Amino acid sequence: MLENFTDKLSLVIDDIITAESANEIATIMQSANDTLAPDQFALLIEALPQNKRLDVWTTFPTAMQRAAFVDMGQATRGHLITLLSDDECFDLLSQLDVDEVIEIAEEIPSRLLKYAIKCLDDSQRKLYQQAQQFSTDAVGHWLDYNYVRISEKLKVSSAKLLLEKGLAPYTEDFYVVNKDGVLTGILAINRLLQSDNDTRLSALFCPEAPRLKASGELSAAADAVILSGKMSLPIVDENEHFLGRFTVATAYEVKQELQTEQINNAAGLSTDEELFSSVSSSAKNRGIWLGVNLVTAFLASWFIGLFEATLQQVVALAVLMPVVASMGGVSGSQTLTVIVRGLALGQITEQNRKVLLHKELKVSALNGVIWSLVIGSITFLWFDSLVLSLVIAMAILFNLLIAATSGVMIPALLNKLNIDPALSGAVILTTITDIFGFVVFLGLGSLLLL
CATH class of the missing domain: 3.10.580.10 (CBS-domain)
Incomplete structure (x- = not known):
């Protein structure tokens, strides 16, 4: 038997997906109920295709159904509710205590919420009403009532x-x-x-x-x-x-949820998208940011079009353009990640931002010198042109410097505008480094190669 809980979960998922009948799934879950950790039952449901979930859910012990229902993501819970009858939902909700009702109150249909509140005793209903006096962003909404x-x-x-x-x-x-x-x-x-x-x-x-x-x-x-x-x-x-x-348990849950939200935002994903969300829902969530990216891509292409004559005469510039864009984008993303993480942890202030900028510029300058020499040497061996090597080396160095500046300043600006830097910072940074890199590279190429 594997000692690693993650490995156990992976094996159970594989076995369920390959199972051909509900009876076979029930047999798999008989042993899984004894080997999986309690908090893995929600993860199991979320990791399964939607047509397998109900067969697995019915094998969960009652206590595990209750815990998993509260722990699972909003989208998975919503899908499960559509699979269960109202009576099955009511039976499940009647077992919840006030902490659990508060946790899912914003994420279940109103008729189910009303029933869950009705099933609470008088003292718990008072605690629920107390929590509703505070917004979901306030700590008073999420209190633990198991105290002395x-x-x-x-x-x-x-x-x-x-x-x-x-x-x-x-x-x-x-x-x-x-x-x-x-x-x-x-x-x-x-x-x-x-x-x-x-x-x-x-x-x-x-x-x-x-x-x-x-x-x-x-x-x-x-x-x-x-x-x-x-x-x-x-x-x-x-x-x-x-x-x-x-x-402290709730505190770490809050931090984990915020980190997950930032990761989703950085990728342009909706916070309620799960592994097996419907195709239409996932496409809608992601399509918006693909559209934003398309606009920025056309903007970069427009700048490239300004140097059409240069590209026609020096084809090597077109071949090397992806190198300039890639180096700037990666360098800027590295800086952006460090700064966004620092903002999330409250480590960055107006006073230390200038110091950070100087530090990041020094890092980019050092990397810029090293990698511009490497890329310039490769270009010389490839195209046998000293001038072309000099052009791309200078473009790489300048683009890494602008990437560092953008990686530090863009999150600061977005933060002041009350826009999540994790949500749009990467799109803006990539656009800036692409445009700047192309303009410097093609501009120098026009001056020195024509």
Whole structure:
């Protein structure tokens, strides 16, 4: 048996795709249910062609159906809902708790959402309504409610009794509140265990413990939890009333989702596109950015057309043009990737951007000198023309410098315009490096070769 969970998942996917009947799939899943990790069931459904999904879904244990339904992507969940009857959907939704309902609330039909809310008990419905007071971009919308809240007037002996009931994952602190529900401090469980039973909690808890505002931005809250070194941080409203907590697990999920969104945006993909989205849906999502790219390509072609006479007389220039464009595009993309990642992590400011620009220019200058000499030498051996070698060497050097400048400045400009640099930065950068590279290369060719 393979120890690697990824290898196990891959084998199960291969076996299901080659299976010829629902009975054969059921046999495969009998062993898979014992070998796959819990979070792999959603990945399994997403990785299967749409005509295989229902046969696999019906083999999932009830608990796995619930977890997979929440974990899977929006597009996959939407497709699964179309395959299931309303009664099957209602039965599934009736098992969800408030955290799970909040997570999928924006992604399921309203009739199903209403039923899921109806199935919550009174206390959970209140928590759901509390979450709806905040936008989906605010941390208050995504709180974890599996915490221990205790009164500041209790003794240690009373607090220790709560430990006998068991603690939820990521619990290392008790949250201490006054009679009005205001968070007055945090009590570490380790300190509680080491304290005398007759001691008042007011003498033990830390009143200056870190906390986050419920109205705060979600990504910033995720960073705060991760950097705090804590398993979770308490969340309060504007009046310091304790609302819930934000765990490190949720923080990492948020960061992962943001990274996935940036990757999709950089490739011009819709965030709700999955592996087996319909052909029409995938074509529509990608076609828009193909159109944008077409416009920029025609723009570059127009600049090339300005040198039509030069190209007719010096055919070697046309042969070497892809080299100039490729080197500039790759160099610029490398710089752009570093800068976009730095922006996403909050590492780039107005002050250090100039330093970054100088550094990237030095890197491009060094690479430009090295690779212009290499490409110039190859060109000389190929075409036996010293002047042509000089032309392409200079074009490569200048294009790498403009690529570095563009890679640093384009994300900064797009950021100021509230446009995601990961979404359109690559298209703009490629256009600039292509046009600049062609103009320099063909311009020098016109001056020196004709």
